[in-house]
Amino acid sequence: MNALSSPKVPKTKGRGEPMVWFTGMWLSFGLLMILVLLTIIVKNGLSTFWPSPVLQIELVENSDAKLRGSTTLAGDVKKEQIRTTAGESGEPVPEIQLFTGNREAYNTGFRYVVESDITSREYPKDIIRAERLEYGDMIGYPVRIEFADETRLESTSKEFPEALRRMVKEANERRDKIEHIEKDLIGAINRSMEKIKLNRRGWDKAESIPEKDRLQMDAEQAGLQKEYEKLASEARELRNLQNANRLIYRIPTGDERTVATGSVVDYYYPNRLNIFQRVFRFFARIIHFIFEDPREANTEGGIFPAIFGTFVMTILMSVVVVPFGVLAAIYLREYAKQGPVVRAVRIAVNNLAGVPSIVFGVFGLGFFVYFMGGSIDSLLFSERLPTPTFGTGGVIWASLTLALMTVPVVIVSTEEALVAVPRGVREASLAAGASKWQTIQRIVLPASLPGIITGLILAMARGAGEVAPLMLVGVVKLAPTLPLDTIAPFVHLERKFMHLGFHIYDLGFQSPDSEAAKPMVFATTLLLIGLVIALNAAAIIIRERLRRKYKTGAF
Amino acid sequence: MSNEPAEDSATTASPALPVDSNPEYIKVRNFSFNYTPEVRVLKNISMDIPENQVTAFIGPSGCGKTTLLRNFNRMNDLIPGISHEGTIHVNGREIFDPKLEVIALRKRVRMIFQKPNPFPKSIYENVVYSLRIAGKNNKSLLDEIVETSLRGAALWDEVKDRLHESALGLSGGQTQRLSIAHAIANMPEVLLMDEPCSALDPIATAKVEELIAELKSKFTVIIVTHNMQQATRVSDRTAYFYLGEMIEMDDTEEIFRNPKHSRTEKYITGRFG
Numbered sequence: 001m002n003a004l005s006s007p008k009v010p011k012t013k014g015r016g017e018p019m020v021w022f023t024g025m026w027l028s029f030g031l032l033m034i035l036v037l038l039t040i041i042v043k044n045g046l047s048t049f050w051p052s053p054v055l056q057i058e059l060v061e062n063s064d065a066k067l068r069g070s071t072t073l074a075g076d077v078k079k080e081q082i083r084t085t086a087g088e089s090g091e092p093v094p095e096i097q098l099f100t101g102n103r104e105a106y107n108t109g110f111r112y113v114v115e116s117d118i119t120s121r122e123y124p125k126d127i128i129r130a131e132r133l134e135y136g137d138m139i140g141y142p143v144r145i146e147f148a149d150e151t152r153l154e155s156t157s158k159e160f161p162e163a164l165r166r167m168v169k170e171a172n173e174r175r176d177k178i179e180h181i182e183k184d185l186i187g188a189i190n191r192s193m194e195k196i197k198l199n200r201r202g203w204d205k206a207e208s209i210p211e212k213d214r215l216q217m218d219a220e221q222a223g224l225q226k227e228y229e230k231l232a233s234e235a236r237e238l239r240n241l242q243n244a245n246r247l248i249y250r251i252p253t254g255d256e257r258t259v260a261t262g263s264v265v266d267y268y269y270p271n272r273l274n275i276f277q278r279v280f281r282f283f284a285r286i287i288h289f290i291f292e293d294p295r296e297a298n299t300e301g302g303i304f305p306a307i308f309g310t311f312v313m314t315i316l317m318s319v320v321v322v323p324f325g326v327l328a329a330i331y332l333r334e335y336a337k338q339g340p341v342v343r344a345v346r347i348a349v350n351n352l353a354g355v356p357s358i359v360f361g362v363f364g365l366g367f368f369v370y371f372m373g374g375s376i377d378s379l380l381f382s383e384r385l386p387t388p389t390f391g392t393g394g395v396i397w398a399s400l401t402l403a404l405m406t407v408p409v410v411i412v413s414t415e416e417a418l419v420a421v422p423r424g425v426r427e428a429s430l431a432a433g434a435s436k437w438q439t440i441q442r443i444v445l446p447a448s449l450p451g452i453i454t455g456l457i458l459a460m461a462r463g464a465g466e467v468a469p470l471m472l473v474g475v476v477k478l479a480p481t482l483p484l485d486t487i488a489p490f491v492h493l494e495r496k497f498m499h500l501g502f503h504i505y506d507l508g509f510q511s512p513d514s515e516a517a518k519p520m521v522f523a524t525t526l527l528l529i530g531l532v533i534a535l536n537a538a539a540i541i542i543r544e545r546l547r548r549k550y551k552t553g554a555f
Numbered sequence: 556m557s558n559e560p561a562e563d564s565a566t567t568a569s570p571a572l573p574v575d576s577n578p579e580y581i582k583v584r585n586f587s588f589n590y591t592p593e594v595r596v597l598k599n600i601s602m603d604i605p606e607n608q609v610t611a612f613i614g615p616s617g618c619g620k621t622t623l624l625r626n627f628n629r630m631n632d633l634i635p636g637i638s639h640e641g642t643i644h645v646n647g648r649e650i651f652d653p654k655l656e657v658i659a660l661r662k663r664v665r666m667i668f669q670k671p672n673p674f675p676k677s678i679y680e681n682v683v684y685s686l687r688i689a690g691k692n693n694k695s696l697l698d699e700i701v702e703t704s705l706r707g708a709a710l711w712d713e714v715k716d717r718l719h720e721s722a723l724g725l726s727g728g729q730t731q732r733l734s735i736a737h738a739i740a741n742m743p744e745v746l747l748m749d750e751p752c753s754a755l756d757p758i759a760t761a762k763v764e765e766l767i768a769e770l771k772s773k774f775t776v777i778i779v780t781h782n783m784q785q786a787t788r789v790s791d792r793t794a795y796f797y798l799g800e801m802i803e804m805d806d807t808e809e810i811f812r813n814p815k816h817s818r819t820e821k822y823i824t825g826r827f828g
Contacts, residue, residue: 422672425675427630427668428668429674430661431628431665431666432661432685432737433659433662433685433689434684434688435658435688438688442688446675549721
């Protein structure tokens with residue numbers, strides 16, 4: 001009692017209190033950093049999709065920002081900043097960055113304009129912004145449509161907006177049709193041809209081609225060739241139609257230019273939209289971004305293949321890593337005799353998590369791709385050699401490489417979960433006459449499932465964002481096909497794939513116009529974070545369910 | 556199945572006995588047990604435990620009661636570094652015989668722990684756990700066993716409407732009775748109870764004690780207890796342990812009325828321990 005009431009106790013407590021602030025400060029600092037990072041990514045990522053109004057400015061005669069000798073410029077304002085010039089004055093100069101579009105005319109998509117050079121600003125109602133198949137966006141005034149039959153429709157006419165809308169819609173439908181012909185129909189013919197060719201090669205090796213079979217094959221091949229030519233000419237015709245009608249427009253600097261309506265993907269009047277139309281367009285663009293294929297060296301269009309590739313790879317990795325890690329952890333914790341050897345193994349496993357990921361990539365390339373893939377090829381796909389099937393990077397090898405990389409994470413967290421299962425429950429099961437494996441299977445594993453899923457979450461978070469090893473074992477800048485599709489056998493694990501992380505690297509650091517790719521980089525980053533969060537959230541929901549079911553879990 | 560010979564010997568041995576209760580149902584001879592070579596917890600114990608009776612083990616903490624109890628179904632096997640000398644026969648069968656399957660032994664000699672450990676499953680699944688692991692999945696058979704076991708454990712009326720709810724929602728006393736139901740579901744021969752009432756309130760304790768009295772008609776019960784009154788209430792025979800030795804074993808009335816050893820007397824009168 002005396003010791004309690006002595007002044008010493010509150011003093012000790014008082015001494016600890018500054019540490020509360022000190023430790024709390026570091027946590028807040030960390031949280032702040034994360035918050036800033038997320039804010040930047042979310043803001044930049046989402047602003048990519050916002051259809052902002054287009055500003056038209058008049059410049060003073062001697063401005064450096066003039067384009068094609070004209071003092072008029074239009075574009076949407078990307079940035080307002082203060083530039084500190086290195087000039088004699090050294091004064092800070094406020095400037096704006098305009099996205100001017102019309103890359104083919106200006107040779108650049110962006111322009112920095114010093115604010116003091118601007119004499120007037122306006123938001124012209126008639127200005128149009130169109131997304132094209134080439135050269136990025138167009139920003140300009142529509143002048144007229146020239147139809148294939150030489151008739152013209154001036155933009156001042158009443159029918160003009162409706163005609164333009166219809167033409168772009170038709171062009172988009174025609175584009176889908178062309179894609180269907182070229183990708184699906186001609187693709188199917190190509191696959192049949194390939195099959196015949198492989199058969200023939202197999203027979204060539206055997207050196208005994210039955211005459212009847214050979215003739216039949218020739219006939220089949222000729223039939224396919226004919227069909228192919230028919231489809232190809234159909235596609236060619238459609239393509240010609242795409243270029244038949246043209247839209248004449250005037251760029252803000254003054255020249256008139258022409259674009260085939262077939263290469264206009266979408267267009268809108270940025271200064272005529274009200275807030276609802278803007279919001280609608282914003283979401284429509286996000287959806288396009290998520291569900292469409294990329295265009296123009298990935299700097300335009302959507303990133304669906306990359307999302308899908310990342311998703312498939314992560315799921316495949318999880319499917320491999322969980323049984324692998326869990327079984328290893330069960331042996332290590334439940335069966336192995338605890339001693340120096342097991343301790344050493346455990347340390348080794350923990351250290352494996354610290355090996356640089358590129359090392360796993362090199363290992364994956366050597367072991368999975370060249371050794372395993374090469375062996376599969378020579379055993380099962382020898383008729384296709386020297387073209388590799390499995391003996392080159394692919395989503396299966398990437399997943400296996402990442403599984404190997406993340407397996408320590410799963411082992412460690414599974415072990416922790418196994419330890420946390422109370423001894424009493426195990427004894428109760430053993431006392432009921434259960435064997436060790438029955439106890440593990442029926443009591444220990446269900447109770448440690450939440451902990452195992454925690455490990456899976458950590459593994460997924462690490463695996464989904466990894467880029468370096470993937471570059472060696474199967475990621476490509478542009479994959480023509482997805483790893484899952486409607487062509488038997490539906491799952492093509494040997495295929496190369498696209499990945500959001502690599503996409504970010506490729507866009508940001510490998511594209512010819514990094515400034516133009518910047519919004520895509522942010523948007524892709526946002527999506528990658530979103531995908532990782534979504535995968536984790538799914539795992540967390542499952543874990544919470546299990547935890548409620550098996551209250552004993554300590555994780 | 557390696558427990559078959561044991562059953563054979565049981566059937567051949569029983570008719571030879573003058574009464575239907577085998578007085579040497581569990582036969583311990585010169586049994587010593589070490590956790591590590593330095594720590595000897597049981598010293599040269601010999602005792603006979605009769606069939607279909609309740610035998611109580613009493614003694615101060617650390618005297619080896621629980622250790623001996625855990626040897627009867629070889630739960631101590633889980634602890635690395637143990638060793639033993641001497642023999643234990645259950646129903647005529649040496650339990651340390653290397654040919655004997657531990658799992659089969661544990662099915663016959665069931666243990667009920669001090670702290671009940673229900674599995675994170677439904678009440679129903681808890682009761683039939685030992686049947687499921689034995690591969691018995693016949694629904695109607697299981698339903699029947701659940702009812703008889705829960706009735707046997709005096710728990711049926713309280714849980715019959717929520718058999719498929721989690722067993723983790725039961726109270727302490729209910730949970731202990733559930734573990735008894737779980738233990739008797741697969742018809743064991745011996746029930747080992749390690750302080751089954753130490754975590755229960757007096758009402759729940761009374762229920763469990765009542766239950767023990769009923770159980771002995773079907774099972775041989777051995778109970779470890781720190782509660783002298785409980786030992787007098789539930790047991791037919793009592794063994795007093797002290798520092799790893801069995802000091803005295805006799806009919807419960809005899810032990811509590813006129814103990815032969817002064818140590819026993821001191822302990823039961825509360826002057827020591």
